Amino acid sequence: MQGGVALVSGQGVICEYTLNVKAPYSERLLPLIDRALQDVGITPDQIEGFAVAVGPGAFTGLRIGLSTAKALAAAGSQLLVGVSTLEAMAWTLPFCAYQICPILDARKGEICSALFRHEGDRVIRLSDDAAVSPETLSSRIEQPTVFLGDGLTVYESVLRSQLKGLALFAPLAGRGGRAAAVAELGRRRLLHGHRDDLAELAPRYLRPTEAELKRLGRFVPVAS
Structure with a gap:
């Protein structure tokens, strides 16, 4: 349920928003990004780079977060790096x-x-x-x-x-993850010259999705 966005710089966290509520991530991610930019008073083209948690985590949430980050980075020809969700949590x-x-x-x-x-x-x-x-x-x-x-x-x-x-x-x-931790680790990677290819960066799933199991013929329906 938890997701969020943050803006960081060399001086620290500029802003951070975290939501831990039962609401579709697709409905709250873009409004959170828009609010962060408006509250800070900047436009997307003023962001030097993007960082996104790539998993492990919920299949849908990871796809939404990654596709949004890719779209923003591609629109402004900006840099993008993926960050391990668990590593970002440990960083806190x-x-x-x-x-x-x-x-x-x-x-x-x-x-x-x-x-x-x-x-x-x-x-x-x-x-x-x-x-x-x-x-x-x-x-x-x-x-x-x-x-x-x-x-x-x-x-x-x-x-x-x-x-x-x-x-x-x-x-x-x-106890929860923080978007600012993802942003800070991503910023460190960018400053050390790391870059991820937009086409190749993918969510890190630790097991197949239900759709993949069905395609492989290993899905067994549960009878009620």
């Missing part, structure tokens, strides 16, 4: 002494997760993104770990039960 807990595990509810009894740690002004990836059961994730945790993300809404009690004192939890205000 700087100088954390423990390893960090963002988790997203992937439905079907699974969570999307990865392990990170902070090293100075960098966030270091310790594991690849994976869609696993909370029990499988718990079996891979061997040290105190800070969890954050919407997966806690469903699986916090499971993690507490499985991991005991090894499970630490970010406060409510720090």
Whole structure:
């Protein structure tokens, strides 16, 4: 449900809007972008580059976010970079002494997760993104770990039960992703000369969509 937009510069966050409500992302993304530009008093052509979260995450939300970012970048011949959703979430807990595990509810009894740690002004990836059961994730945790993300809404009690004192939890205000974190990581990539090709940048799904499963003949309908 959560999505947002942000504008950042070398001086910090200029503006950021976050919504965590049950409303189609397609209906709120463009109005949020328009509001941000109007409130700051700039036009799209004054933006030097765009950053977009590319996943993992909800299939529809990722497609909408990525297609919108591509359209904006293409319209003004501007730069675009993709940013890992989980890495951007880990970025919101700087100088954390423990390893960090963002988790997203992937439905079907699974969570999307990865392990990170902070090293100075960098966030270091310790594991690849994976869609696993909370029990499988718990079996891979061997040290105190800070969890954050919407997966806690469903699986916090499971993690507490499985991991005991090894499970630490970010406060409510720090559990969700932030558009400003995506923007800041994207800005860093752009300043280091990284660029993504508009035609090749794609969402990072950790498992096939239902449509792909049907096409592959592995979709089994559930009888009521």
